[in-house]
Every structure is written in C-alpha cells, then in structure tokens.
Amino acid sequence: MTEPPAGPDPLDHHQSDLAPATSSGSRGGRAFALGIVAVTAVIAPFLLVRSDRFDTAALFVGVPLVLAVIIALSPPAKSLHGLTFRVVTFGLLITSAFLHEGAACVLMAAPLVYGVAHLVAELVRQARQLRQHRRAALAVVPLLLLASLEGSAYRVDPVQTVTTERVVAMSPAQVEQRLQRGPDFSAAKPFLLRLSGYPTPTAATGDGLAVGTRWSFTMAGGPIVTEVTARDSRQIEFAVVSDQSKVQRWLGWRGAVVHLAQRDNGNTAVRVELSFTRRLDPSWYFGPIEGAMVGAGLDHFADSLGLVESSRD
Known part of the structure; x- marks a missing residue:
C-alpha cells in the first residue's frame, strides 16, 4: 500500500x-x-x-x-x-x-x-x-x-565674525559704566556652553576704557589679554594682545568692537562684534560649529555685563 x-x-x-x-x-x-x-x-x-x-x-x-x-x-x-x-x-x-x-x-x-x-x-x-x-x-x-587638502593646501573663509545686539534701558554713558566695571561671569551659561563644556572666562581684571588700557580674562590654560585701541562716543575697539588659553587650539582671537547707538526713547542699542580666525577645517563643517560656540559665549559675556534686553524699545 x-x-x-x-x-x-x-x-x-x-x-x-x-x-x-x-x-x-x-x-x-x-x-x-x-x-x-x-x-x-x-x-x-x-x-x-x-x-x-x-x-x-x-x-x-x-x-x-x-x-x-x-x-x-x-x-x-x-x-x-x-x-x-x-x-x-x-x-x-x-x-x-x-x-x-x-x-x-x-x-x-x-x-x-x-x-x-x-x-x-x-x-x-x-x-x-x-x-x-x-x-x-x-x-x-x-x-x-x-x-x-583644506587647511593645508588652501583655506576657505578662515576669518569669522559673530555679533550680538541688545537694546537696553540705559543711556550710552550708563552702558560705558557697566563696561568699565567689567563682567561678572557668575551669570548662568547658555545651554550650548553647558552641554559642550566649551571653555569660557571665569574672571576679568582691568581699569577702564581709555585707549591703551588692558583687560585680562582668566581662562583654562592661561589668560587672554586685550587692549583698548580706539574709543569715541559711538564705539570702543579692542585688540587681542596675547592668548595663552586652551581655546587657541581651535581659534585665534582677532578683536572686538562695541557699538553704542542711543534711541529716541532713551534706550541704547548695544552691538558687540567679535572676530576670530578659525583653526579647524573643513570650513563647511567647523565654521558653523565654531560660530555657534563663539556666539553662545558672546551672549554669556553680554549677560555678564548686565546688558539685559529692555522690555520696551
């Protein structure tokens, strides 16, 4: 079967x-x-x-x-x-x-x-x-x-500038007084700086805003020393004299300019421009990263100076 x-x-x-x-x-x-x-x-x-x-x-x-x-x-x-x-x-x-x-x-x-x-x-x-x-x-x-080959044979836009602007309820003279007093870095850091651990100043010493005056910023690795190179009623220019900080591995500081413009309502528009030379390549990748980091640091610096945005413009 x-x-x-x-x-x-x-x-x-x-x-x-x-x-x-x-x-x-x-x-x-x-x-x-x-x-x-x-x-x-x-x-x-x-x-x-x-x-x-x-x-x-x-x-x-x-x-x-x-x-x-x-x-x-x-x-x-x-x-x-x-x-x-x-x-x-x-x-x-x-x-x-x-x-x-x-x-x-x-x-x-x-x-x-x-x-x-x-x-x-x-x-x-x-x-x-x-x-x-x-x-x-x-x-x-x-x-x-x-x-x-970028960075060794050629470079693309290594000089970058970051800007922050605040409209504050102060006169230009009052803003200058804040600048002469120096920053207080106990202010809370932006989230990006806390997340990345990017080095920022911990203290600053200086004695005014007259041309030739120097300010020293305490940083990890060593201080950054700046000097007032020009000043008038509308702006103050700073140049970097020396940099011994760890940040110099990634960028070279060039200088900063503080612009002051009084508004009709008595407020003052404060614009701070900070320029640096990027030392990391390629530009399309590290350019935005360093720009974001420096921008966050510049906002922290403005907060440390007490330049709080006015609720009325």
Whole structure:
C-alpha cells in the first residue's frame, strides 16, 4: 500500500520562521554593542578631561578594558560598515588619548569622521557588487581627496565674525559704566556652553576704557589679554594682545568692537562684534560649529555685563 505523501514538517516551518528573527536579533545586538562602543570611545575621554582624570589609568587602562570586553562579547562584524565602524572608533579613542584637552575637538569631529569613513566604505561596497557602476562610484574619491587638502593646501573663509545686539534701558554713558566695571561671569551659561563644556572666562581684571588700557580674562590654560585701541562716543575697539588659553587650539582671537547707538526713547542699542580666525577645517563643517560656540559665549559675556534686553524699545 502506497503511503500518502508527507506534508510539510511543522517543525521545519517553525524553524524557518525563527531564522529571520534570529538574524534580526543578531543585527540588533551588533548595532546595540557598536553604539555602546561609539559612546564609550568618544564620550569617555571628554568626561575624563572634565573631571581632571585624563592622565590616570582610567583612560589608558579602564576605557580600553571596557571597549575590549564589549567587543569580545558582541557578535563579530559581518559587513564592511561594521568593520569600518570599529576601526574608526578605536582610532578616535587613540587620538583622544594623545590630544588631552583637545579631546573636545575629537568629540566635535566624530560625526564628520564617521560620515566620511562610512561613505567611502559604501562606495567600495557598491564598486565591488556593481562592476558596471564602479567608475561612477569611485569618482567621488578624488573629490574627497581634494576636500581633505583644506587647511593645508588652501583655506576657505578662515576669518569669522559673530555679533550680538541688545537694546537696553540705559543711556550710552550708563552702558560705558557697566563696561568699565567689567563682567561678572557668575551669570548662568547658555545651554550650548553647558552641554559642550566649551571653555569660557571665569574672571576679568582691568581699569577702564581709555585707549591703551588692558583687560585680562582668566581662562583654562592661561589668560587672554586685550587692549583698548580706539574709543569715541559711538564705539570702543579692542585688540587681542596675547592668548595663552586652551581655546587657541581651535581659534585665534582677532578683536572686538562695541557699538553704542542711543534711541529716541532713551534706550541704547548695544552691538558687540567679535572676530576670530578659525583653526579647524573643513570650513563647511567647523565654521558653523565654531560660530555657534563663539556666539553662545558672546551672549554669556553680554549677560555678564548686565546688558539685559529692555522690555520696551
């Protein structure tokens, strides 16, 4: 007697349903593990700088230990992007270890570094899979090489100017009195400065606004010394004499101008312009970042001088 044909094995069907879930779970585990690696490698050096633990075993032993354990326990990388991610992450960690306070630069640059690395990895992957599009995919590489020369072979708009303006319920003479008194940096910092830990002055000393007068601003690493170079009833100009602060790694201060314009209602429009030379490239990436940081610092400086926006204009 002929046996009826066997139907599909329910167990096989059940296992086939589990296979995608297992694969998806493995991918999710790898993504989660890589995310922890990235956060550890990029954030840990920055936090160690903030807590003054950068020259301790916490960086040179502790952080590599945590990274090694995470990577050893996580599923192996099964793609070019996964391998790229791990290599770049370790590169950022090593760079942070040697840059010390410059770890903040690494933190700012991390999205750019990851983006370029994964873009190249994707181009290589496509060139391998689609031979007919290989030339089109690799054509982007020379453009990236040209872009990588910015800062060494050429520069794009390195001088930047940031401006803040306040209309205050004071006369120009009263505003000058506030300037002569100097800033009080106990005022709360803007959120961007608190989030990034960007260095700002902690104290200022000076004795007036006469031409030739110098003001010294206490900063991490060393003071910034400025000098009044010009003054009249409408504006006061300052030039930077010396800068020993840690900020000089990222930018070079050029000077500042305070403009005063009295309004018909007795208020005064105060406009402060601060110019600097950006020392980080590429310009399209670091230009907006440094502009935002300096702008937040300039707002903090205006608050420290008590230049509060008037409720009536």
